[in-house]
Amino acid sequence: MKPTDLRVALFSGNYNYVRDGANQALNMLVGYLLRQGVTVRVYSPTTKTPAFEPTGDLVSVPALPIPGGRGEYKFAWRLAPETRADLEAFAPNIIHVTAPEVLGHRAVTWARERGLATISSLHTRFETYPAYYHLTFLVPLMIKGMTRFYNRVDQVVTPGQSTADILREWGVETPIRIWARGVDHARFNPGMRSQEWRRSLGLAGEEFAVGFLGRLVLEKGLDIFAEVCRTLTSRGVPHRVLVIGDGPAREWFAGQVPEAVFAGFQRGDDLGRAVASMDVLFNPSVTETFGNVTLEAMACGIPVVAARATGAVDLIEDGVNGFLVPPRDVSAYADAIARLAEDAELRRAQSHAGHQKAQAYQWDDINQVVLDTYLEVMERRGK
Template structure:
């Protein structure tokens, strides 16, 4: 089978209505597949004012806003008749699901009912979310739901060996394949650093900016970030907090990190400038499967302090490109950030090492691995 023989129906819980790392990866994947002659049709909830234009053909799926103050995200109501008719007309031979939601479950059922090949990609550690909303008791139940979901696909695409090991620990028996992540090396590079931009936000040239980048939601580890900043203040370690992003927890976070600079949402080359203008990138989140923002910081020559979790293990070389710290170790994070803040030489060498390592992450090579996985799945089923 050739790439031009593939007809891929891709299902996403959020393809373009809110910008995040997962849908950036999906849009780049679709662009690569189309460039290789693959026919692709995307099915996802939509909005009247999407965050960006979709890559490829996007079919709206009826949805409802998520509850509990997270109405910016939508939950598709399965596969209604109108969407099924469109799907039947497209006649896919490969189903790719990117989220374990109602839409993803129904799409896998559609594939099984028709004997179609299927792939599930894992982008977010949804089972960890319950820790941040006083529902940790539900995490084991969610793991069972996720295990059943991923075992229904022919192959599970994970961003690295660490996540492959985790899904095996859950009990998933479906074969796994690696779909890593890339970075825009023209956008994220050390030369994007802009002292004038920093000064405009009140960050002096001699001040060390400890940066946060991402959606301002509690599951990104905002509570840990705030606790560590408090510990740095307690120890008298000079620093300035620079926050890039927006989200529903903005007001709460502002109260937790008094004196922080909030630069808001940044995109395109503005985002590259903002990241390169940090001095340390601190990412305490344990919900990512890869950590796109960590890779972007490394490409920009910024040393990283991150949770020793799936989003950073295998990406950060501990003590070389940054530091890995046990997820809840507030003092350990403060120790690591304190060293980078107070040792300019270490900050420089770690930044250079991270930039060098990030150079190997190229989207065209990484996305072609997904195409190869599709073809391998088709060949395996044919045999």
Template sequence: MRPQDLRVALFSGNYNYVRDGANQALNLLVGYLLEQGVKVRVYSPTSQRPAFEPVGDLVKVRAMRLPGGRGEYKLAWGLPPESRRDLAAFAPNLVHVSAPELLGHAAVAWARRNDVASVASLHTRFETYPRYYGMAFLEPVLEHLLTRFYNRFDRVVVPSPSMGALLREWGVTTPIGIWSRGIDHARFNPGRRDLAWRRSLGIADDATVVGFLGRLVKEKGLGVFARVATELRRRGVPHTVLVVGEGPARDWFAQAVPEAVFAGFLSGDALACAVASMDVFFNPSVTETFGNVTTEAMAAGVPVVAARATGAVDLVVEGETGFLVPPRDIAAYADVIARIVADPALRRSMGEAAHARAAEYRWDSANRAVLDTYLALMRSRASRT
């Protein structure tokens, strides 16, 4: 089996209509696969004004907007007839599903029914979301449903060893591989730091900037971030909060952290400049399976303070590139941030160590692992016939 023999149908709940780390990774994967000669067709809900142009052939799947104030996202009710016809005409020999939603369930059911190889990739810890909306009691139910979902595939790829271990704890028995992530090192590096850009936002040259980067949604740990900012103010720790990103919780977050400087949504070189211009990157999210924003901050030479949770535990070297803190320990977060703020030498050494560690994350090697998973699976299936 050669890469040129693969015909991959990739299913995504959001391939390009709202920008996030998951679909950035999927688009980079598709670009890599196409370069290797793999034939790829992507099935996803779409938008008339997508966040960015898709990589590869994108087939629209009918969907409805999510209720409950999250209308920026769409939900496909399985595979409608026109999508099934297109899928049959494409005749994939491998189905790749990137989200455990109704479209993903329909796709793996189609693959099993038609004896087509199947791979799932895991990008987000959806089972943690209910805790941010007062429904933590649902987490065990979601864990059970996700375990059943991933056990229907021939292979599962996860971004980090800690996520693989978590799936095993749940009871996932499907073979698990690692699809890590890469960094655009030409873009994210310490040389992008720009004090003039900080000044344009009213941030003094000698201010210590504690930064947040990501979509402004509560499941990114905004509540914890706000409480830590309040605690730092209470202790009199000199710092400036810089928030990079947009989302439905922006107004709530602005009220919770009234002293913060909001830079809005940034991309490309502007984003790289913002990240490198931070002094501490604070990521209290426990929903990450890897943490692209964490590695981008590391590549930019910024120390990281993160929740001791999946993803971050594979990236941050405790006491060397930053600190890992029990996810909801407000005092402990404030302790380590205050320590970094008070010690410029520690800040520099951690930033240098973070930059060096981030050098190992490369997109080509990460995406090659997915292609190798595809080929190994196809060879395994062929050997059984």
């Protein structure tokens, strides 16, 4: 079978209506597949105000806003008749599902009833979310449901070995392959650093900028981030917080880090400039499966202090291109950031090491892994 023989129906819970690392990776994948001659059709909830234009053909599936203050995300509770009719007309030979939600389950069931190949990619550690909303009693049920979900498909692809290991611990027996992430090296590199841009935000001269990059939501570890910054202040470590991004927790976070500079969402080359203009990226999130922001910072030559959790452990060599810290150890986070703030030679060494490591992450090479996986699954099934 050749790439041009593939007809892929890709199901996503969020393909382009909110900007995050997962949907941007999916859009990059679809673009690559289309360039290789693969026929792709994407099924996802949509909005009238998408965050960016979708890559490829996007079919809107019926969905409702998620309750509980997270209405910016959509929940598709079924595989609607009009979606089924579109699928039948498209006639895919492989189904790729990207989230263990109702839509993904229904798509897998639809495929299994027709004897079609199925692949699932893992993008988010949803089982870590309840802890941020005082719903930890849901975690065992979520893990049980996700284990069943990943055992129903022919192949799973995960962003790194750390997430693959977790699936195995849960009892997932489906074959697993690693699909990492790439980075745009023309956009994310040390040459994008701009003292002029820093000054425009009120960051003086050599002021040490502790950066946050991502959506401002509680599950990104904003509580720990704020507590660590207060600890740095109490220790007399000079620093300023530079926040790149926005989200529903912005007002709360601004109250926690009142001296922070909020630069808002940055896009394109402006984003590369913002990342390169930090002095350290602080990423205390434990919900990441890969950590696109970590790789982008590394490509810019920015040391990273991160939680010792999935994603970060696949990218950061502790003490070489950043520091890995036990997830909620405020004192240890502060120690690591203080070391970088006070030791310019250490910063330079970690900057160089991170930049060098990031060079291996090229989007086309990484997305070829998914295409190869599609073809291998079809071969296993005798298609």
